[in-house]
Amino acid sequence: MIQEKVRFQPFSSEPIRLIDEQGRWIAPFEHGLPPDRLQRFYRDMLAARLLDEKLVILIRTGKTSFIAPHAGHEAAQVGIAHALRKGHDWLFPYYRDMGLVLALGVPLVEIFGQTLGNAADPAKGRQMPSHPGSKALNVFTVCSAIASHIPPATGAALSMKLRRTGQVAVCTFGDGATSEGDWHAGINFAAVQQAPAVFVCENNRYAISVNISKQTASENIAIKAQAYGMPGYYVDGLDVLASYFVMQEAIERARAGQGPSLVELVVHRFGAHSSADDDSRYRSREELAAERQQDPLLRYQRFLEQQGLWDARWANELRLEISKALEAALQEALQAGEPDPLEMFDDVYAARPWHLEEQRRLVAEELQS
Amino acid sequence: MPTMTLIQAINAALDEEMKRDERVMLLGEDVGKRGGVFLATEGLQQKYGPDRVMDTPLSEAAIIGAAVGLAAHGMRPVAEIQFADYVFPGIDQLFSQAAKLRYRSGGQFSAPMVVRMPTGGGVKGGHHHSQSPEAHFAHTAGLKVIVVSTPYDAKGLLKAAIRNDDPVVFMEPKRLYRAVKEEVPADDFLLPIGKAAVRREGRDITLVSYGGPMVETLKAAEEMVAAGLDPEVIDLRTVMPWDKETVLASVAKTGRLLMISEAPRTASIASEVTATVSEELFDQLLAPPLRVSGFDTPYPLAQDKLYMPTVTRILAAAKRLLDY
């Protein structure tokens, strides 16, 4: 689909918003989306929220070692997922994107396998939880090192351009990531080459404990795009349809050969940074309580209600259905058992050199005795 | 004398040095209100203010590079890198700037700075919260590299590193942060950089290690003692420049060297120590020096424990040396 018209202006001083706090559609255009599609956004946001709650239970019961809660990011993540051509475009996510990869279609069993680090993980339990990836869905396996995936996203986009595949590389990251040199290096190169990439900041205004005021002196993140010669969109990331429509325009613009964009989705981080963090050390409970009032699910629920597309019964059924699917997938993943310890020596290279053969033999002998 | 964990000893060393010398300042990610993700800098921003305990943008290049400039201009910066695994975006600043400033200016400029970082595995940290990159640093001329294993050493060596006139990489095994408490003098004391500690004297075999695996090394030594053997145990503490004199004197006595480290085996500190001993003590060795080390793979989450040098592995290697 080639973009018919340009709806959004870059570098706005206020965040782009299509649905207000009361759930009213305030955009100057019709959304034109069918009811089932509108409900699907809600379903995916609810699934993301319930997944987050499930992960919190797994950490509390000691079944996993780490989580990076994504509650508060659901509208942004679901908006991104719906704007991508699933399985065609590439996604370069970061560790807070479990809701995004779920909405993109990464199977729940794989998500739980990765969370448990067991044999149900397609990545063989190699990485910490919250580091998903899927070759089948073109989800570039997450790397913990902040912003290290930005230049690779540029490279993949460059390949898409050179090979004329009609794909787009979408790369997500947090506000903290924009301070790393790799971030600037990757974004600059993408702009110079007019590579079909969309860089998306899920701006929750915190990098662990560090407030955005200590991260950048810029007015916002989107404005940084100006210096690199690409459009930057400042968007209310608690508004799922604003996130979706802006992402869609940026992606189709890139696909049409008009170059990369930077999209800033302003969100909240409802949880601590991670299960290893205690955010009461640096963030007041009042601030957090005020943010929680702006729940992206609630705002979208109000919108759907006004369209006659939401009622408590439907929502409860949905909740039940998703919870069941989550539990079933978790049980299936739990059955998978531990990965083969000797897999430690696979995938370092395409084939094992002599030294890894030696080291593998040592461990194999140890395991036998 | 107060008893302290390793992390408390580091906090105390930073506090004392900041009190002693107002040129000492801390910078890094989350070091302020949060007190660092491991709480090494807890309470220090409240005490010394945000100019001397500075939360930086999320950029290791900015942290290390700014430390070089701060140091060259007369401050004594102590940079915190949140995990050793995240030093890599700052490596150009550490290797091209910090390490070579003195040399490239013919001694006119220098960067007396410390770069602290939690290191090592065994905490279910997967690829990027488990690595032991000390060999990269040791391989870069101009950097001194310390890897501590006890609270006492942590305090004495960190204070010495801050007063040292060269850039020092100060590595703190995160699995030991709260593992043990020991008595650490509350007053000012310094330990010499480049000097190993003999943890146990013995005559049958020399076990050399540093950092995290000192735990397994000492346990293995205990088991050997229980079995009627008499091992000598050396903690290198500084891996660049490492204490050749102490190691050679020990191996000259025992004739057997077992070097234990959790870093990948190839091109490691363990390789360096065993090669040097082979070169210099060839005719006094009763067996070829051996290494027990981490593997030449990225650090895997699922095999977190298997990756580490275990007591079993140390004892098996020691047996090979003793039976040779």
Ligand SMILES: Cc1ncc(C[n+]2csc(CCOP(=O)(O)OP(=O)(O)O)c2C)c(N)n1
């Ligand atoms: C290169 C690097 N440095 C430090 C870290 C440690 N770290 C993990 S997450 C994080 C904060 C990231 O904040 P942000 O980019 O805003 O993303 P958010 O977690 O808020 O979604 C830090 C400093 C890291 N993972 N990689």
Ligand SMILES: [Mg+2]
């Ligand atoms: Mg953030």
